[in-house]
Amino acid sequence: MHAQTVRLIHLKQVGPDCHLLKFDCPEVANQARPGQFVHLRVTAGCDPLLRRPFSVMRTNPAEGSFEVLVRVVGRGTEMLAQSQPGSEFHVLGPLGNPFELSGPEGDVVLVAGGVGVAPLIFLATALHESERHRYVRALFGAGTEDDLCCWLELSGVCDEFTAVTEDGSAGETGLVTDFLPEQLDRGAGCVYACGPRAMLAEVARQCQAAAVPCFVSLEQWMGCGVGACLGCVIPTRASGVGRYQRVCKDGPVFDAAVIDWEAMRGGCGPG
Amino acid sequence: MAAGRVDLSVDLAGLRLVNPVLVASGTFGYGTEYADLVDVSKLGGIITKGITLQPREGNPPPRICETPAGMLNAIGLQNPGVEVFICDKLPALREFGIPVIVNIAGETADDYVALAARLSECEAIAALELNLSCPNVKQGGMHFGIDCALTRTVVGAVREATRLPLITKLSPNVTDIAALARAARDGGTDALSLINTLLGMNVDIRRRQPTLANVTGGLSGPAIRPVAVRMVWDVADAVDLPIVGMGGIMSAADALQFIMAGATAVAVGTANFVDPGVTGRIIKDLAVFCEEHGVARIADLIGAAHSEESR
Ligand SMILES: Cc1cc2nc3c(=O)[nH]c(=O)nc-3n(C[C@H](O)[C@H](O)[C@H](O)COP(=O)(O)OP(=O)(O)OC[C@H]3O[C@@H](n4cnc5c(N)ncnc54)[C@H](O)[C@@H]3O)c2cc1C
Ligand SMILES: Cc1cc2nc3c(=O)[nH]c(=O)nc-3n(C[C@H](O)[C@H](O)[C@H](O)COP(=O)(O)O)c2cc1C
Ligand code: FES
Numbered sequence: 251m252h253a254q255t256v257r258l259i260h261l262k263q264v265g266p267d268c269h270l271l272k273f274d275c276p277e278v279a280n281q282a283r284p285g286q287f288v289h290l291r292v293t294a295g296c297d298p299l300l301r302r303p304f305s306v307m308r309t310n311p312a313e314g315s316f317e318v319l320v321r322v323v324g325r326g327t328e329m330l331a332q333s334q335p336g337s338e339f340h341v342l343g344p345l346g347n348p349f350e351l352s353g354p355e356g357d358v359v360l361v362a363g364g365v366g367v368a369p370l371i372f373l374a375t376a377l378h379e380s381e382r383h384r385y386v387r388a389l390f391g392a393g394t395e396d397d398l399c400c401w402l403e404l405s406g407v408c409d410e411f412t413a414v415t416e417d418g419s420a421g422e423t424g425l426v427t428d429f430l431p432e433q434l435d436r437g438a439g440c441v442y443a444c445g446p447r448a449m450l451a452e453v454a455r456q457c458q459a460a461a462v463p464c465f466v467s468l469e470q471w472m473g474c475g476v477g478a479c480l481g482c483v484i485p486t487r488a489s490g491v492g493r494y495q496r497v498c499k500d501g502p503v504f505d506a507a508v509i510d511w512e513a514m515r516g517g518c519g520p521g
Numbered sequence: 522m523a524a525g526r527v528d529l530s531v532d533l534a535g536l537r538l539v540n541p542v543l544v545a546s547g548t549f550g551y552g553t554e555y556a557d558l559v560d561v562s563k564l565g566g567i568i569t570k571g572i573t574l575q576p577r578e579g580n581p582p583p584r585i586c587e588t589p590a591g592m593l594n595a596i597g598l599q600n601p602g603v604e605v606f607i608c609d610k611l612p613a614l615r616e617f618g619i620p621v622i623v624n625i626a627g628e629t630a631d632d633y634v635a636l637a638a639r640l641s642e643c644e645a646i647a648a649l650e651l652n653l654s655c656p657n658v659k660q661g662g663m664h665f666g667i668d669c670a671l672t673r674t675v676v677g678a679v680r681e682a683t684r685l686p687l688i689t690k691l692s693p694n695v696t697d698i699a700a701l702a703r704a705a706r707d708g709g710t711d712a713l714s715l716i717n718t719l720l721g722m723n724v725d726i727r728r729r730q731p732t733l734a735n736v737t738g739g740l741s742g743p744a745i746r747p748v749a750v751r752m753v754w755d756v757a758d759a760v761d762l763p764i765v766g767m768g769g770i771m772s773a774a775d776a777l778q779f780i781m782a783g784a785t786a787v788a789v790g791t792a793n794f795v796d797p798g799v800t801g802r803i804i805k806d807l808a809v810f811c812e813e814h815g816v817a818r819i820a821d822l823i824g825a826a827h828s829e830e831s832r
Contacts, residue, residue, distance in 0.1 A: 296590040474794040478550035481585035491576040
């Protein structure tokens with residue numbers, strides 16, 4: 251884990267409210283694994299005060315850079331989107347537990363919702379480059395065609411790719427989870443998912459019914475990002491002190507089977 | 522005078538700190554969480570996350586929410602309980618070689634007494650901080666800290682159960698914090714720490730419900746600093762006990778405000794989240810300030826704003 255000031259070297263708008271930011275940072279470029287995130291301070295001032303977490307979308311160890319895909323949802327992300335190449339940001343990372351690459355045998359199914367595609371692009375890239383040849387099928391859902399940010403980056407590293415939009419402007423029409431049953435019917439070794447909570451809950455439900463291992467990347471508002479404040483917890487099925495686990499340290503990637511999805515529905519935190 | 526020769530050490534109720542910069546309870550875990558990023562051994566001391574007799578699972582999420590220049594938290598004292606603390610956390614804490622101040626919380630006076638007695642059997646604990654002021658648990662916590670008679674009783678009972686230095690942490694959610702400070706003194710506390718978080722609330726207007734699952738939470742960060750400085754000032758006037766000042770400290774300049782208002786030491790909380798390197802910088806900048814202002818010992822600045830001569 252590193253703490254340092256890094257330079258924004260490139261910034262590109264890739265959707266109506268999505269921006270791809272590339273930072274010069276050899277440490278994160280070399281060490282980050284798919285599923286890990288960086289905790290970024292968006293201003294040196296006191297407002298917004300807290301850092302903002304973003305999944306690493308891609309690394310380029312040769313260039314010593316990493317990229318994050320940022321969707322503008324509030325002040326912090328707006329400030330990032332408005333920043334100029336050359337600006338400096340303080341970053342902590344890489345943080346959290348990565349996806350387990352050596353999952354069970356069989357095809358890998360990726361389910362991405364909106365900007366949740368970011369860690370899955372990193373994961374698919376790593377699977378694509380790994381010696382152990384795994385057949386990767388990806389489902390990527392968003393509201394409209396324009397919201398399918400970076401879909402080329404995902405489809406380029408998958409063996410099969412299905413886009414799904416709610417309004418039918420691209421790919422299949424509906425919710426991305428409408429198309430998961432047929433993927434599971436074909437058989438799958440393991441499912442990895444990242445996106446809105448409701449989507450993840452449905453993915454988890456279907457995987458459990460089909461007895462397919464499922465790993466999800468979760469979000470929660472964060473304080474420290476390093477496991478110290480106990481602010482970023484999500485409910486698990488365990489009882490007692492193990493019930494609430496930290497997204498920053500015990501996650502953000504969790505086995506979907508340990509999550510208490512019923513309690514998650516109670517509106518506990520983002521999306 | 523070179524910055525390296527400025528004497529930053531202070532005496533906190535018999536506890537010698539090499540510098541006055543501590544980390545505040547609940548914001549630095551048990552030390553190890555930050556060990557990759559911070560040279561913990563350089564801190565004046567560490568105050569650990571609140572410990573209870575039995576393990577506590579804490580409050581449901583969301584537990585935190587950002588506010589202008591601050592944040593609300595309602596962790597609900599999630600902790601593994603005192604026995605696991607002693608077995609699993611204390612050995613690593615001891616390795617840092619700095620004073621370890623253990624923050625304890627209970628639902629009854631007996632809880633505090635039992636915790637104090639148990640922890641007194643351990644080596645490597647420098648002091649106890651009595652959290653009489655947690656706003657985020659239903660029983661105990663703040664319930665004690667807003668009542669003078671109860672405060673005096675609890676502090677007195679703990680006083681009899683341990684020989685460790687006692688630091689009583691006061692709640693800011695009261696009309697007259699000086700009265701509580703006197704009650705804690707009468708109970709026999711060796712020092713006071715303040716402030717804990719200010720009770721606050723945020724409403725999620727999109728969901729039309731409180732943002733925090735606990736409804737209310739404790740406000741911390743730069744937003745509360747002026748309130749905290751004022752309270753340290755009032756308490757320093759009211760009692761003749763060393764004070765650990767905290768609330769929104771982000772820099773050496775902030776820390777100096779507390780020291781000059783009467784604090785012997787300071788604790789850095791929320792700022793650790795924003796910048797893990799903040800404590801190291803504060804320690805360095807305190808020395809620089811002293812050097813630039815011809816101050817040989819930082820202890821000479823304690824309460825400096827109170828003296829008529831300094832006006
Ligand atoms: C591990 C992790 C990885 C993430 N990866 C990405 C990513 O790759 N790309 C991306 O665009 N976003 C990602 N997020 C979400 C991102 O951190 C938030 O969108 C961001 O912090 C919002 O900051 P803001 O100041 O713009 O919004 P604020 O003004 O703070 O809030 C605006 C809205 O955003 C919501 N929000 C605030 N904090 C979060 C949060 N932590 N998660 C979700 N919603 C939040 C609030 O409910 C509010 O409605 C990730 C979050 C986590 C925990
Ligand atoms: C996430 C969080 C957890 C906290 N947990 C505790 C605790 O367990 N016991 C306690 O006495 N104070 C606790 N506090 C209060 C801090 O120790 C400190 O009194 C307060 O945050 C004010 O300082 P700050 O503004 O520098 O953060 C906590 C504060 C935060 C932000
Ligand atoms: S953000 Fe502090 S424990 Fe996760």
